[in-house]
Structure formats: structure tokens, C-alpha cells
Amino acid sequence: MSVNSVKLHQKFGFIGGGNIARAICEGMVRKKLISFSQVYVSSATHTTLEYWKDQGAFTTTINGKVADEADVIFLAVKPHIIAEAIAQLLQTFTPDRAANKLFISVLAGTTLAAIENILQEVHGARVMRVMPNTPLLVGEGCSVYCPGQHATEYDINLVKTIFQVSGVCELVPESLISSVGALAGSGPAFIYLIIEALSDGGVKLGIPRKTSTMFAAQTVLGAAKMVLETGRHTGILKEEVTSPGGTTIAGIHELEKGRLRSTLMDALDAAAKRAGELGPKK
Structure with a gap:
């Protein structure tokens, strides 16, 4: 399986239908991997479900129905309510229909071991952990993943297919998930x-x-493409637009006085630390 694959045949479920679920699903739909008719979404919020219903997805407030119908289930609720969400799933799912499913967690601060423990009553459940970001919506996402102990090679390739069509997707050790989440997940807001x-x-x-606003956004986009497409060090690229005694160095001086670099590094530290606090409480 590759990013050039034909349309995926599986049914995809989302337990939680918020912004990241929408970004993932719309990325797949835009790239014609799936259609909304293959999508099942559960949420406790009817206003959230209205969007999905309008797109042609099956919607429900019962998590177990998603587990029954979908082959691949994204866990996309807030981290602190995942135990409650799975408990509701376990109350209503049909064991023989919910067996042998792939669960993909996009939850910050929630380890593979924690998810596998929560899902231990779902026979044959396999788990992947993915940390994506919302620019998936425009085909410029940045996602990392790591497989759980029962994930198969097919599961890994499927995850890569889903996320590579909408940006970059890389395998990382689970120990780096929170760090990448701070950089790529929170980074767009910065x-x-x-x-x-x-x-x-x-x-x-x-x-x-x-x-x-258009010029500011295009300037950021252009600078990012210069980094990615030239492969040159950011310091060298900066020097090329920083003439001695010129306008750019005057501006950079002000940024340095404002501790821009240090502030951004502190922001990433804070986001990564917070990710570790968001998982299910023991």
C-alpha cells in the first residue's frame, strides 16, 4: 500500500468529531482515499454531529455503534475523557462485530500502554498512536506515529497512507510523541x-x-518552502536577506531584544509539559 493507492475500502470511525477528526477525514476525502459514506462518527454534542451528518457520514451519540460498524476507529476525544468514552463503548458494542479492529489514538499525553489497557476487553484490538496537526486540511500536515504491540505491518502502511497524502508522516519512538506534538501540533497556533x-x-x-494578512501569510509560506526545498541551513538563508546596516538587521535586533527565540523555545517546553499532564489520571 502507498500514497498512490486506489480508494480505501475500509469503514472509518471517529469517536469524537472535533477539529482534528475533521482535518484527518477531510484530508482523506480530498485525496479521494475515501468518501463520507464510509465514515461513522460519535459525539456527545449534537452540534458537532450536524457537520458530519451534512457531509453524508453516519452519526450517533453511542460510541459502541462506531466500534461495531467501522474497521478503523480514531480515538479523537479529549484525553481526560478517553476512559469514560471507552467505558461507554464497552457498554454498547457487540463483541463479535467489534473484534479485530484497528484503533488509532490521536490523544496527547496518552500512552500506547494506557490505550491498550483501556481496550483490553475489545478482542483483538490493535492500536497505533498518531500525533497529527490541523494543516492536514490543506494538504500540509505534519504527523508522527508509533505502533502498539499488536499492530501489523498492514496497519503501519495504512496509517502512512492516510497521513502521507496530506503532508509528511514519520515513524518516531513513543518517547518523542509529546515533543513532536508540541512542535507540530501546537506550532501552527504559534x-x-x-x-x-x-x-x-x-x-x-x-x-x-x-x-x-495575505502578504504576512505568503511570507511565512515562502520562507518555509525555502527551508524545505533548498535544504539549506536557516542561518544561511537568514544571512542572505540581512545586509550590513540594512533594514532586516534593524528588525532582527528588535526581535532579539524581545527574546523571540527564547520565548518560542519556552512555548514548546510548556506545550510538551502540558501534554504529559493531559492523559488519563491514575
Whole structure:
């Protein structure tokens, strides 16, 4: 199986239908791996389910129905309620129909061992842990994964197929999941803040808001592509636009006074630390 595979035949379930579930599913649909008719979603919130129902997915408030119908089930609820969500699943699922399923956890701070323990009553359950981010929606996602003890080679290839069509997807040790989650999962919010600040600066200089935001976003996009496509060190790329006594070095001086680099590093530390606090409480 590869990213060039034909349409996937499995039924896909989402326990939790929020933003990350939407990003994953819409990425697959946009790349024609699946259609919404193959999707089953459960949520306690009817307003969340309305979106999925409008797209043509099967919706329910009962987690066990998703486990019964879907072959691949994404666990996409808030980390602190995963035990409750699975307990509800166990109350309502049909054991012979829910057996031998692949569960993909996208929960921050929740280990493979914890998920496997919670699912031990689901016969033959296999688990993969994935940390994706919302730019999957536009085909520029950044995801990492690690397999549970019972995951098969087919499961691993399936996860790679799902996430590689919408960006980059790499295998990492589970010990790095929270760190990557801080960088790639929380990172987009930090970049949105930077884009917003650049746009505000442009408005202050007299540029209309719409134009300023477009230029700020395109500048970030262009700089990112320079890093990815040239493979050159960021310091070298920075030097190429930093002339002696010029405008850029004057701006960089202000950023250094504001501790931009140190602040971003502290933000990643804080996000990674918080991820470790979000898992199920013992």
C-alpha cells in the first residue's frame, strides 16, 4: 500500500468529531482515499454531529455503534475523557462485530500502554498512536506515529497512507510523541500568532488589513518552502536577506531584544509539559 493507492475500502470511525477528526477525514476525502459514506462518527454534542451528518457520514451519540460498524476507529476525544468514552463503548458494542479492529489514538499525553489497557476487553484490538496537526486540511500536515504491540505491518502502511497524502508522516519512538506534538501540533497556533502580529505591523504602516494578512501569510509560506526545498541551513538563508546596516538587521535586533527565540523555545517546553499532564489520571 502507498500514497498512490486506489480508494480505501475500509469503514472509518471517529469517536469524537472535533477539529482534528475533521482535518484527518477531510484530508482523506480530498485525496479521494475515501468518501463520507464510509465514515461513522460519535459525539456527545449534537452540534458537532450536524457537520458530519451534512457531509453524508453516519452519526450517533453511542460510541459502541462506531466500534461495531467501522474497521478503523480514531480515538479523537479529549484525553481526560478517553476512559469514560471507552467505558461507554464497552457498554454498547457487540463483541463479535467489534473484534479485530484497528484503533488509532490521536490523544496527547496518552500512552500506547494506557490505550491498550483501556481496550483490553475489545478482542483483538490493535492500536497505533498518531500525533497529527490541523494543516492536514490543506494538504500540509505534519504527523508522527508509533505502533502498539499488536499492530501489523498492514496497519503501519495504512496509517502512512492516510497521513502521507496530506503532508509528511514519520515513524518516531513513543518517547518523542509529546515533543513532536508540541512542535507540530501546537506550532501552527504559534505561527498564526506570528502571522497576525506581522499583519498588525503592516496595518500600522498603512497597509490594508486584507493585503497585510495575505502578504504576512505568503511570507511565512515562502520562507518555509525555502527551508524545505533548498535544504539549506536557516542561518544561511537568514544571512542572505540581512545586509550590513540594512533594514532586516534593524528588525532582527528588535526581535532579539524581545527574546523571540527564547520565548518560542519556552512555548514548546510548556506545550510538551502540558501534554504529559493531559492523559488519563491514575
